[in-house]
Amino acid sequence: MASITESVGKLPLRLRNFFARYPPQVYSALVAPRPTAPEGEASAEQNLPSPYTADRDAKGAHKEDREAFSFSRALLHNDPSNQNPFLPRKIFTTGKWIGPRYGLRQQADLVKLAIKYNVEPLLPPSTKSTEYKQARLAERGLRIKGTGIGQKVKGHKWERTMEARLEDRRKAMTEMPEMIRLWKQRGHGRGWRQWPKR
Amino acid sequence: MAKKAKSRTIAVRLISMAMTGYYRTMIRPRLHRPLSMLKYDPVVKKKVLFLEATKGGKAK
Numbered sequence: 001m002a003s004i005t006e007s008v009g010k011l012p013l014r015l016r017n018f019f020a021r022y023p024p025q026v027y028s029a030l031v032a033p034r035p036t037a038p039e040g041e042a043s044a045e046q047n048l049p050s051p052y053t054a055d056r057d058a059k060g061a062h063k064e065d066r067e068a069f070s071f072s073r074a075l076l077h078n079d080p081s082n083q084n085p086f087l088p089r090k091i092f093t094t095g096k097w098i099g100p101r102y103g104l105r106q107q108a109d110l111v112k113l114a115i116k117y118n119v120e121p122l123l124p125p126s127t128k129s130t131e132y133k134q135a136r137l138a139e140r141g142l143r144i145k146g147t148g149i150g151q152k153v154k155g156h157k158w159e160r161t162m163e164a165r166l167e168d169r170r171k172a173m174t175e176m177p178e179m180i181r182l183w184k185q186r187g188h189g190r191g192w193r194q195w196p197k198r
Numbered sequence: 199m200a201k202k203a204k205s206r207t208i209a210v211r212l213i214s215m216a217m218t219g220y221y222r223t224m225i226r227p228r229l230h231r232p233l234s235m236l237k238y239d240p241v242v243k244k245k246v247l248f249l250e251a252t253k254g255g256k257a258k
Contacts, residue, residue, distance in 0.1 A: 165217075172217040173242060179215060180236065180247050189234035189249075196213050198251035 011117050018110060024122035026082050032125055035074030072135035076125050086126040104128070204228065212248040214239045222248060 011019070025031065078084045085101035102110065104127070111128040114120040120130060127133075154160075186192055207225050212233055214220040218241035226233055232250040239246045 168217045169242065172215060173244075173246075176216065176244075176246055183234065183247055190231065192232075192234060192249070195232055195252050196215070196249055198211060198213070198253050 011119065012113060015110065015113055015117065015119065019122065022085055022124060027084065027124045028122045029075075029077075029125045029129065029131070030121045032077040032079075035071055035077075037069050037071065070139060072132055072139055075129075075132050075135055076127065084124045086124050086128075211251045212237070213251045214241075215247040215249060216242045216244070218242060221251070 009016075076084075076087055078087045078089060083089055083101075086107050088097050088100050090097050100107070107126050107128045111120065111123060111126060111130075114123050115130070123129065125132065183189060183192065206228060208228050209223055209225050210233060212222045212224060212235070214237075216239050218239055220239050220241050222237060224233055232252070234247065234249045236245050237248045238244070239248075
């Protein structure tokens with residue numbers, strides 16, 4: 001971390017201003033506690049929705065469990081004494097929400113700038129951070145049917161049965177000379193017994 | 199009223215034994231034995247055996 005903090009002087013003004021306002025020693029993702037999954041509780045990634053739901057909004061479709069532990073959600077640490085400027089907060093006395101100090105667009109700008117100058121870990125936890133995005137991707141898959149772990153694309157019926165059909169055809173073609181020989185031997189069909197069913 | 203007489207010939211389906219699903223339709227006399235012949239199957243691009251498919255029941 002020392003090498004990162006030394007390079008702070010070379011940063012662009014926008015990042016320096018940010019770090020002056022929100023010193024990494026207090027706010028950064030590095031000092032935020034690492035989330036750990038509670039024992040014996042199913043995490044959100046284990047109950048992934050089945051890839052075969054007809055429609056995500058269909059009645060009875062699997063909904064994401066908001067109560068289950070999620071590593072990506074736990075990453076967004078918000079210390080009440082030092083408010084994370086990238087996260088909204090709730091005032092419990094009034095029940096109202098206050099938006100983040102930096103909007104999502106500004107957050108994205110800052111994160112991109114920080115990535116460029118190799119100081120991303122010094123920013124507070126954000127939904128725009130690489131770590132959050134990776135954790136979320138791992139949890140949810142690509143949100144395209146069949147791309148998650150243990151899922152597969154259903155495909156058309158002709159695609160699913162293609163292999164078996166080609167195998168049948170290959171087998172039939174290897175037996176074809178013998179079949180023709182037999183057919184010729186039995187009077188070109190006169191003594192043939194096994195006629196195919198339609 | 200008397201039933202309508204059955205036609206003398208019937209249309210039959212000859213199925214490729216290469217299991218490609220390709221078939222030919224032919225007409226044969228009703229009382230003739232089932233048809234079978236070597237014909238070209240464009241799916242496997244070869245001459246293969248075609249056999250008449252029985253419609254439910256067994257062939258004579």
